[in-house]
Amino acid sequence: MQQRGEETKAHILDSAQRLFSQNGYDATSVAEICEAAGISKGAFYHHYPTKQAAFLELLEHWLSGVDAGLEALREGAANVPQTLMRMTRIFPVIFHAAEQLPIFLEFWRQANRDKVVWKATIAPYRRYQEFFNTLVQQAIDEGSFRATNPQAAAQAILSMATGLLLQGILDPQGADWPQVAQQSIQLLMDGLVKQ
Amino acid sequence: MQQRGEETKAHILDSAQRLFSQNGYDATSVAEICEAAGISKGAFYHHYPTKQAAFLELLEHWLSGVDAGLEALREGAANVPQTLMRMTRIFPVIFHAAEQLPIFLEFWRQANRDKVVWKATIAPYRRYQEFFNTLVQQAIDEGSFRATNPQAAAQAILSMATGLLLQGILDPQGADWPQVAQQSIQLLMDGLVKQ
Numbered sequence: 001m002q003q004r005g006e007e008t009k010a011h012i013l014d015s016a017q018r019l020f021s022q023n024g025y026d027a028t029s030v031a032e033i034c035e036a037a038g039i040s041k042g043a044f045y046h047h048y049p050t051k052q053a054a055f056l057e058l059l060e061h062w063l064s065g066v067d068a069g070l071e072a073l074r075e076g077a078a079n080v081p082q083t084l085m086r087m088t089r090i091f092p093v094i095f096h097a098a099e100q101l102p103i104f105l106e107f108w109r110q111a112n113r114d115k116v117v118w119k120a121t122i123a124p125y126r127r128y129q130e131f132f133n134t135l136v137q138q139a140i141d142e143g144s145f146r147a148t149n150p151q152a153a154a155q156a157i158l159s160m161a162t163g164l165l166l167q168g169i170l171d172p173q174g175a176d177w178p179q180v181a182q183q184s185i186q187l188l189m190d191g192l193v194k195q
Numbered sequence: 196m197q198q199r200g201e202e203t204k205a206h207i208l209d210s211a212q213r214l215f216s217q218n219g220y221d222a223t224s225v226a227e228i229c230e231a232a233g234i235s236k237g238a239f240y241h242h243y244p245t246k247q248a249a250f251l252e253l254l255e256h257w258l259s260g261v262d263a264g265l266e267a268l269r270e271g272a273a274n275v276p277q278t279l280m281r282m283t284r285i286f287p288v289i290f291h292a293a294e295q296l297p298i299f300l301e302f303w304r305q306a307n308r309d310k311v312v313w314k315a316t317i318a319p320y321r322r323y324q325e326f327f328n329t330l331v332q333q334a335i336d337e338g339s340f341r342a343t344n345p346q347a348a349a350q351a352i353l354s355m356a357t358g359l360l361l362q363g364i365l366d367p368q369g370a371d372w373p374q375v376a377q378q379s380i381q382l383l384m385d386g387l388v389k390q
Binding site: 111170190 | 217219221222297300301303304306307308313316317320321343344347348350351353354355356357358359361362364365366369370375378379382383384385386387
């Protein structure tokens with residue numbers, strides 16, 4: 001039963017993700033998600049109290065995937081500059097999942113108009129801010145970055161990563177985005193490393 | 196008559212912008228725009244053949260404003276690093292117009308699902324890419340930037356600017372965004388200037 005429940009949830013999330021990406025969050029009804037997933041409304045509401053709850057779980061899933069990827073990439077790096085360069089390898093993974101990308105615009109847009117989604121979108125953002133703060137401080141302490149304001153540097157890294165993601169979503173054929181990401185982070189680091 | 200036509204257009208665009216920002220592009224009908232603008236459907240279609248046409252004009256207007264602002268800020272700069280730092284002053288102007296910001300998420304999202312809007316969104320992006328390419332090349336020629344790949348540097352600048360804009364839209368209270376913008380571009384430039 002447990003396993004069957006998990007399978008149903010996976011079907012719901014797959015269908016919800018496809019429909020949200022294609023038609024938008026607002027334009028997608030629970031009825032449509034159920035039809036696409038081949039389940040009853042009862043089954044849907046057994047797992048998710050609302051459409052918003054399914055949407056938030058998609059956001060959660062995506063963020064856990066990124067977190068796990070970044071954590072794995074960090075391992076074995078000798079110092080912070082190497083850690084940061086390794087972390088750019090997350091971009092090919094993100095851009096590879098191209099069919100999932102349009103849903104980000106839905107996350108961001110919905111965050112702008114729905115307090116609950118906003119909190120769920122902003123919380124990881126602030127968490128990443130903290131994460132890069134710590135990483136920059138560590139780089140200064142280990143002597144690989146010059147003395148700088150860690151918060152400002154963290155914000156610069158996060159701004160760049162966000163911009164790369166948005167450009168990759170909007171114009172996937174416009175550039176070799178994983179390569180652009182690597183070059184851009186390298187340039188930013190050139191300003192941070194000790195001369 | 197000419198003037199009255201212009202006034203009607205301004206009313207249409209004001210109402211359209213407010214409704215697109217509040218309720219989204221899809222959820223906003225021409226009838227609602229007309230009601231909010233206090234005009235007839237005939238008057239709307241006299242000026243715009245479709246809802247999309249009004250949407251595209253809003254995008255056009257916004258971009259012209261940014262272009263004019265950037266052009267004005269460039270004037271009087273002694274070299275490219277100074278030009279780039281001056282250009283960050285566009286951020287307070289953009290962030291000040293906070294009520295206009297949510298419509299960007301609509302532009303970006305709609306670009307992802309509508310070929311015509313996509314072209315209108317991507318064209319200025321590629322134009323800015325060219326613009327920063329030229330600026331970086333100029334900096335290398337004048338000796339203020341070290342020899343670097345101008346395209347990569349231009350993409351880094353554009354990614355950062357895009358990311359700053361998106362963060363400012365999503366989390367206006369989260370930071371002093373004009374200041375963050377200035378610090379971030381400064382850090383990126385530190386990696387580009389000749390030591």
